[in-house]
Amino acid sequence: MIPEELLIRYGAHNKLYRKNEFIFQQEQRAHFYYQIVSGEVKMNNYRENGKEFIQSFFAAGQSFGEPPLFSDITYPANALATEDSEILCLKKERFIELLLENPKIHLEVTTAIASRLYYKAIMASEISSQEPEHCILRILDYLKEDVYKLTEPFSFRVDLTRQQIADLTGLRVETIIRATKSLEKKNEIKIKKRKIYR
Amino acid sequence: MIPEELLIRYGAHNKLYRKNEFIFQQEQRAHFYYQIVSGEVKMNNYRENGKEFIQSFFAAGQSFGEPPLFSDITYPANALATEDSEILCLKKERFIELLLENPKIHLEVTTAIASRLYYKAIMASEISSQEPEHCILRILDYLKEDVYKLTEPFSFRVDLTRQQIADLTGLRVETIIRATKSLEKKNEIKIKKRKIYR
DNA sequence: TGTTCATTATGATTCAAATCATAAAAAAGG
DNA sequence: CCTTTTTTATGATTTGAATCATAATGAACA
Numbered sequence A, B: 001m002i003p004e005e006l007l008i009r010y011g012a013h014n015k016l017y018r019k020n021e022f023i024f025q026q027e028q029r030a031h032f033y034y035q036i037v038s039g040e041v042k043m044n045n046y047r048e049n050g051k052e053f054i055q056s057f058f059a060a061g062q063s064f065g066e067p068p069l070f071s072d073i074t075y076p077a078n079a080l081a082t083e084d085s086e087i088l089c090l091k092k093e094r095f096i097e098l099l100l101e102n103p104k105i106h107l108e109v110t111t112a113i114a115s116r117l118y119y120k121a122i123m124a125s126e127i128s129s130q131e132p133e134h135c136i137l138r139i140l141d142y143l144k145e146d147v148y149k150l151t152e153p154f155s156f157r158v159d160l161t162r163q164q165i166a167d168l169t170g171l172r173v174e175t176i177i178r179a180t181k182s183l184e185k186k187n188e189i190k191i192k193k194r195k196i197y198r
Numbered sequence C: 001t002g003t004t005c006a007t008t009a010t011g012a013t014t015c016a017a018a019t020c021a022t023a024a025a026a027a028a029g030g
Numbered sequence D: 001c002c003t004t005t006t007t008t009a010t011g012a013t014t015t016g017a018a019t020c021a022t023a024a025t026g027a028a029c030a
Helices: A004-009 A092-101 A103-127 A132-147 A162-169 A173-185 B004-009 B092-101 B103-127 B132-147 B162-169 B173-185
Strands: A013-017 A022-024 A032-038 A040-046 A052-059 A078-081 A085-091 A190-192 A195-197 B013-017 B022-024 B032-038 B040-046 B052-059 B078-081 B085-091 B190-192 B195-197
Touching: A004 A032, A004 A085, A032 A040, A032 A092, A040 A085, A052 A162, A052 B103, A085 A092, A092 A103, A092 B103, A103 A132, A103 A162, A103 B052, A103 B092, A103 B103, A132 A162, A132 A173, A162 A173, A173 A190, B004 B032, B004 B085, B032 B040, B032 B092, B040 B085, B052 B162, B085 B092, B092 B103, B103 B132, B103 B162, B132 B162, B132 B173, B162 B173, B173 B190
Parallel strands: none
Antiparallel strands: A013 A085, A022 A078, A032 A085, A040 A052, A040 A078, A190 A195, B013 B085, B022 B078, B032 B085, B040 B052, B040 B078, B190 B195
């Protein structure tokens, strides 16, 4: 999102994270701005009962973990590579400098953070709703419309496992499986070869 | 948060909203940056079953409703005055200009948005946890430590009704009442004259 | 000061998602 | 190719928060 050459000019270095390696962990202090060059990153929490809650996934070109760079707070969740990933790391102080000296880029960063806040606001309301089917549809529509910009019915092939949808919504796999079947009956989604289409 | 005189220099105007009056509603497009001069604002969603979900409260000095100013998205929730409120409104285009021309102020705006994302991330995980007591403690601790910067045990007097805590967590009043009583027994909170202290 | 309304309180019952158990189907790995 | 692991599937049971009902208490207000 921030041009790589600009990041490097401010002193960013490239780091390789292996699949399942943590980039940072919950409660830690933040020292770097992270931007994915290649690979994929997952932000999550592990709850007492061992259940996982996925805050979100991040793909190549996206940054993550900015909020604690601006205030005196620690990471609210873990970040780990879900596949081998190349990540540009820029020291917090230099990142702030970069923002102050590049207003247009700063605006893009703000836009990215704002967009994640938007997603969280939507999901907070849905997760609290105790209506699994509605909650699933909402996350699918968010991905379809806001992330992948698709409009055609059933043009969005969902590349998430039932388990991942469960961890994103705070529900259980069995509930997702049953709810998606019910949604298929209601013609809200299609399921072909176990893949969900919305 | 943005100095009032600066906002006014960029063309902001003062508007009075009566108690319970909407400032904007879910699904609407965003045209203004809003900053509270006096009063209080609530962001919420109304769900099918009539249940309310409170995204958050905003007090004097705080801004709200920025995310849709940066992208082509609509408001994910409603905003309404919970008491008569004076609010500075600045046209979207002029707001962006202000940010681009005032890097330090821009950074403060980014910081505010990032801090709200932090709160949402925490709450998303908690709400999904299906553990009412834990969820209540987390929101109280967030308010106590991150908002009011208190450290002494039971020094935080919670000024939320049980119903408001319910609407902030997606739980029901009765559940909050029972959970808080249980938390009092466990010495996690104190209740004096029906007020919760943490 | 008495009346109305909002808030807190508590017990009984319902209900839907979690949990448990088990298995089939598909994908990954050697 | 066979073996192992992951993912999807489905039925039976449990459980805890929601719901329903009802009341006491406190705050607001005329």
